[in-house]
Amino acid sequence: MKERIADCLKAMKEKTPLVHAITNYVTVNDCANILLAVGASPAMCEAVDEVFEFSQIANALYLNIGTLNREQQMAMYLAVRGAAIKGIPIVIDPVGCAAIPSRISFIRKLSHFGSFSVIKGNMGVIKALAGVATKVRGVDSLDTGEDGQEVCRALAREFGCTVVATGPTDIISDGRRTYLVRNGTEMFGRITGSGCMVGALVAAFCAANDDPCLSSAAALLTMNLAGELAAEGLGGKNPGTFRTHLIDQVSLVDENLIKKRGNIICQ
Amino acid sequence: MKERIADCLKAMKEKTPLVHAITNYVTVNDCANILLAVGASPAMCEAVDEVFEFSQIANALYLNIGTLNREQQMAMYLAVRGAAIKGIPIVIDPVGCAAIPSRISFIRKLSHFGSFSVIKGNMGVIKALAGVATKVRGVDSLDTGEDGQEVCRALAREFGCTVVATGPTDIISDGRRTYLVRNGTEMFGRITGSGCMVGALVAAFCAANDDPCLSSAAALLTMNLAGELAAEGLGGKNPGTFRTHLIDQVSLVDENLIKKRGNIICQ
Amino acid sequence: MKERIADCLKAMKEKTPLVHAITNYVTVNDCANILLAVGASPAMCEAVDEVFEFSQIANALYLNIGTLNREQQMAMYLAVRGAAIKGIPIVIDPVGCAAIPSRISFIRKLSHFGSFSVIKGNMGVIKALAGVATKVRGVDSLDTGEDGQEVCRALAREFGCTVVATGPTDIISDGRRTYLVRNGTEMFGRITGSGCMVGALVAAFCAANDDPCLSSAAALLTMNLAGELAAEGLGGKNPGTFRTHLIDQVSLVDENLIKKRGNIICQ
Numbered sequence: 185m186k187e188r189i190a191d192c193l194k195a196m197k198e199k200t201p202l203v204h205a206i207t208n209y210v211t212v213n214d215c216a217n218i219l220l221a222v223g224a225s226p227a228m229c230e231a232v233d234e235v236f237e238f239s240q241i242a243n244a245l246y247l248n249i250g251t252l253n254r255e256q257q258m259a260m261y262l263a264v265r266g267a268a269i270k271g272i273p274i275v276i277d278p279v280g281c282a283a284i285p286s287r288i289s290f291i292r293k294l295s296h297f298g299s300f301s302v303i304k305g306n307m308g309v310i311k312a313l314a315g316v317a318t319k320v321r322g323v324d325s326l327d328t329g330e331d332g333q334e335v336c337r338a339l340a341r342e343f344g345c346t347v348v349a350t351g352p353t354d355i356i357s358d359g360r361r362t363y364l365v366r367n368g369t370e371m372f373g374r375i376t377g378s379g380c381m382v383g384a385l386v387a388a389f390c391a392a393n394d395d396p397c398l399s400s401a402a403a404l405l406t407m408n409l410a411g412e413l414a415a416e417g418l419g420g421k422n423p424g425t426f427r428t429h430l431i432d433q434v435s436l437v438d439e440n441l442i443k444k445r446g447n448i449i450c451q
Numbered sequence: 452m453k454e455r456i457a458d459c460l461k462a463m464k465e466k467t468p469l470v471h472a473i474t475n476y477v478t479v480n481d482c483a484n485i486l487l488a489v490g491a492s493p494a495m496c497e498a499v500d501e502v503f504e505f506s507q508i509a510n511a512l513y514l515n516i517g518t519l520n521r522e523q524q525m526a527m528y529l530a531v532r533g534a535a536i537k538g539i540p541i542v543i544d545p546v547g548c549a550a551i552p553s554r555i556s557f558i559r560k561l562s563h564f565g566s567f568s569v570i571k572g573n574m575g576v577i578k579a580l581a582g583v584a585t586k587v588r589g590v591d592s593l594d595t596g597e598d599g600q601e602v603c604r605a606l607a608r609e610f611g612c613t614v615v616a617t618g619p620t621d622i623i624s625d626g627r628r629t630y631l632v633r634n635g636t637e638m639f640g641r642i643t644g645s646g647c648m649v650g651a652l653v654a655a656f657c658a659a660n661d662d663p664c665l666s667s668a669a670a671l672l673t674m675n676l677a678g679e680l681a682a683e684g685l686g687g688k689n690p691g692t693f694r695t696h697l698i699d700q701v702s703l704v705d706e707n708l709i710k711k712r713g714n715i716i717c718q
Numbered sequence: 719m720k721e722r723i724a725d726c727l728k729a730m731k732e733k734t735p736l737v738h739a740i741t742n743y744v745t746v747n748d749c750a751n752i753l754l755a756v757g758a759s760p761a762m763c764e765a766v767d768e769v770f771e772f773s774q775i776a777n778a779l780y781l782n783i784g785t786l787n788r789e790q791q792m793a794m795y796l797a798v799r800g801a802a803i804k805g806i807p808i809v810i811d812p813v814g815c816a817a818i819p820s821r822i823s824f825i826r827k828l829s830h831f832g833s834f835s836v837i838k839g840n841m842g843v844i845k846a847l848a849g850v851a852t853k854v855r856g857v858d859s860l861d862t863g864e865d866g867q868e869v870c871r872a873l874a875r876e877f878g879c880t881v882v883a884t885g886p887t888d889i890i891s892d893g894r895r896t897y898l899v900r901n902g903t904e905m906f907g908r909i910t911g912s913g914c915m916v917g918a919l920v921a922a923f924c925a926a927n928d929d930p931c932l933s934s935a936a937a938l939l940t941m942n943l944a945g946e947l948a949a950e951g952l953g954g955k956n957p958g959t960f961r962t963h964l965i966d967q968v969s970l971v972d973e974n975l976i977k978k979r980g981n982i983i984c985q
Contacts, residue, residue: 202856209476209743210483210495216744216910221957226910227814227856228744231786234818241817242856252498253522255787280494283508284501322469322494322509374702376483376493423488424698431958435908476743477750477762519765520789547761550775551768589736589761589776641969643750643760690755691965 186446190439192393192402197223201391204242204267205384206230206259208250208279211377214427215246215384221435222406224388235259239266244391246384247294248277249287250323257290261297268298273390275302277383282312282320295343301396303339304348304383307332314339324373325351333362333451346396348386350379354404358397362451365401367408369415374423375430382407385434405446410434412445453713457706459660459669464490468658471509471534472651473497473526475517475546478644481694482513482651488702489673491655502526506533511658513651514561515544516554517590524557528564535565540657542569544650549579549587562610568663570606571615571650574599581606591640592618600629600718613663615653617646621671625664629718632668634675636682641690642697649674652701672713677701679712720980724973726927726936731757735925738776738801739918740764740793742784742813745911748961749780749918755969756940758922769793773800778925780918781828782811783821784857791824795831802832807924809836811917816846816854829877835930837873838882838917841866848873858907859885867896867985880930882920884913888938892931896985899935901942903949908957909964916941919968939980944968946979 202225207215212228219226229238232255239245245267247260267274276294281287291303291313303313308325311318314335319326329351340347340359349355354365372378385407389399413436414429469492474482479495486493496505499522506512512534514527534541543561548554558570558580570580575592578585581602586593596618607614607626616622621632639645652674656666680703681696736759741749746762753760763772766789773779779801781794801808810828815821825837825847837847842859845852848869853860863885874881874893883889888899906912919941923933947970948963 200855204856208495210479210493212744213480213747213910217957217961220908220910225856225858227817228742228785229814229818232788234786234820238818251495252501254499280496283494284496284505286501321467322471322492324492374487376480376487421702422699423484423702424695427484427698428695428958428962431961432956435955435957475762477746480747518762519768521766547763550761551763551772553768588734589738589759591759641754643747643754688969689966690751690969691962694751694965695962 186443189402190442196389196392199392201243203244203387205246207248211380214377217431218381221431230259232258235263236266239263240270244273244387246275246387250279264298273301275387276300278305278309280323282308300345301390302346307349307351310349348400356400363401364449365404366447369411371415371426375427405442406437410437453710456669457709463656463659466659468510470511470654472513474515478647481644484698485648488698497526499525502530503533506530507537511540511654513542513654517546531565540568542654543567545572545576547590549575567612568657569613574616574618577616613667615667623667630668631716632671633714636678638682638693642694672709673704677704720977723936724976730923730926733926735777737778737921739780741782745914748911752915753918755965764793766792769797770800773797774804778807778921780809780921784813798832807835809921810834812839812843814857816842834879835924836880841883841885844883882934890934897935898983899938900981903945905949905960909961939976940971944971
């Protein structure tokens with residue numbers, strides 16, 4: 185399995201996929217830089233008058249609703265339709281939908297404009313979207329993750345897509361297969377944008393590989409392994425330095441590192 | 452006094468307050484990262500359809516008008532009302548109101564939707580808001596700060612809130628007490644976002660402490676001490692490195708550092 | 719010639735010009751920080767209700783259409799008119815106009831509101847604006863640059879301005895003089911915002927010097943030399959570290975470095 189995941193990384197780097205992102209203003213720069221670091225090509229096009237056409241020429245569409253204003257809402261309907269027409273993978277990051285229930289309605293409405301390839305969020309967000317009780321503080325999850333696998337599987341089946349729930353153990357499921365990834369670092373919680381960045385990576389991997397479930401696993405491993413290396417020697421402190429190192433390390437992750445250090449099992 | 456200020460830091464770290472920020476697009480990422488570094492939880496929710504509800508579940512509201520577009524203006528009216536209903540502290544950063552007088556009208560109009568806890572700006576901005584002649588270049592203050600204390604006291608009394616005017620000596624006044632903080636570094640002027648970041652910190656401290664004047668002093672000391680340590684060895688150059696170190700150092704400020712190195716007097 | 723270019727840097731640092739930028743949300747923070755690093759004063763004012771007045775008090779206007787939403791479009795029409803009334807230099811960065819043809823129409827329409835001093839883009843963008851066939855991937859140029867000089871000269875004559883096309887060799891032409899700059903580093907392609915940052919620098923230099931063509935050359939040399947030094951020892955990797963070093967190095971570029979290490983010829 186790790187062999188095939190490593191192949192996903194190789195295929196992504198060879199393709200240099202164009203990832204069209206409509207994402208929040210807080211971490212949009214981080215998303216662009218991590219896409220470049222991993223070997224993809226980011227394009228943050230969000231104008232209502234441009235996205236329908238642009239989404240059709242990109243290799244993947246990444247949508248993150250962290251700072252969803254009115255023009256972004258409209259842009260997302262148009263971009264999802266454009267990508268769907270061309271069969272381009274769509275990755276959804278339903279940030280904050282546990283704290284702001286109207287975002288659940290938005291995501292569900294959005295799904296009528298095109299099929300999602302992947303829904304990725306922290307456990308609180310995924311449970312909220314699935315209609316299961318959870319605990320959050322703002323955009324952060326305080327959910328302990330019980331029943332996480334069941335929730336992911338059910339949501340994956342409902343939307344006919346892959347679901348990724350991040351946490352100390354990341355869960356990736358398409359309703360049949362379920363992967364558990366145990367790499368990573370607590371430092372991800374000390375900077376903004378960890379979740380957004382891994383979402384953007386998921387889109388990059390989906391752009392170059394046919395299997396969204398395996399692509400998501402490859403993206404999670406790439407991010408988590410880079411995070412582990414970036415956190416080395418920081419003693420759980422120095423988030424500014426960690427953030428710089430994280431981008432450095434993402435550019436260095438290769439197939440060998442995934443095979444050697446990746447901690448992933450298939451349930 | 453430094454004992455009580457150190458207690459403010461402790462209380463803030465224990466609470467992990469949720470800070471709802473509607474802030475400018477230039478430094479929104481810096482604000483989120485500094486809030487995480489200090490131990491708070493940022494949420495940059497600015498959609499007109501979401502803010503009224505969201506401001507009621509946060510522990511503080513931080514408003515910064517640096518890139519005030521039309522949707523943000525509407526969002527701020529709604530968020531101030533929401534926070535006011537629940538008695539949640541509101542911190543206002545009237546960036547650029549000296550250079551752009553229409554922003555003064557906006558801030559004054561906004562004050563009719565809810566009472567502010569703190570108004571924080573550089574000396575040019577504070578004087579402009581108080582209707583006193585000043586000197587600025589764009590968003591930067593060129594004001595030498597004469598009569599600064601009197602202006603802060605008068606503005607604090609007019610708005611019934613704490614006023615913070617940053618500069619070589621920071622002035623913090625609620626109209627009765629006035630604190631002067633002399634820590635800090637000239638490097639703050641060599642990066643964007645120093646003012647925005649300290650504003651966000653003021654909101655975090657107000658979220659966990661009842662006294663906005665003391666909370667503001669604690670936030671200013673935290674930022675200034677972190678800045679002093681971050682600037683060490685840089686010789687007034689290398690703003691990129693300073694910025695990374697600043698986030699690192701904010702995560703390391705503790706009660707002892709405030710007590711030992713804080714340079715604050717009460718007038 | 720390098721003597722005069724070095725003088726442009728000196729004049730810019732002495733003036734501390736106020737650069738009014740309406741730019742994309744991805745790299746707006748980078749643009750502000752590089753302007754501060756070089757010694758200019760950034761102001762990212764983009765509200766429709768504010769820009770007409772604000773553009774008249776700034777020393778240069780920088781417009782970048784990377785994430786052009788509807789309010790930004792309106793703001794750019796107003797800001798160009800404001801700047802034109804006062805004879806303030808206007809620098810245009812037509813990001814993405816090769817991939818999104820409607821942006822070409824926008825730029826051409828915008829030119830009827832005021833004369834541009836400089837149009838700066840990568841080779842793909844410049845060719846697209848000139849109506850010449852080219853090759854791009856999203857916002858990145860894949861153009862090999864053949865006929866680049868001719869295209870720049872023709873576009874410069876058409877718009878009556880200086881045209882800058884960035885690439886392995888940067889081309890700067892006002893239709894009569896053409897400069898070729900060969901400094902730089904491949905690392906610019908590994909981070910987001912290299913193009914935006916150099917565009918902001920062009921505006922800063924134009925704000926303090928009468929000759930837009932020479933000012934552009936000075937901005938390009940400043941950026942490229944800083945990039946070379948920032949990339950030293952990184953072995954083409956570690957884009958996170960490069961980005962931090964780049965801001966550091968921009969603050970250190972001086973007249974001697976330009977004279978000693980600048981690789982520029984006049985065709």
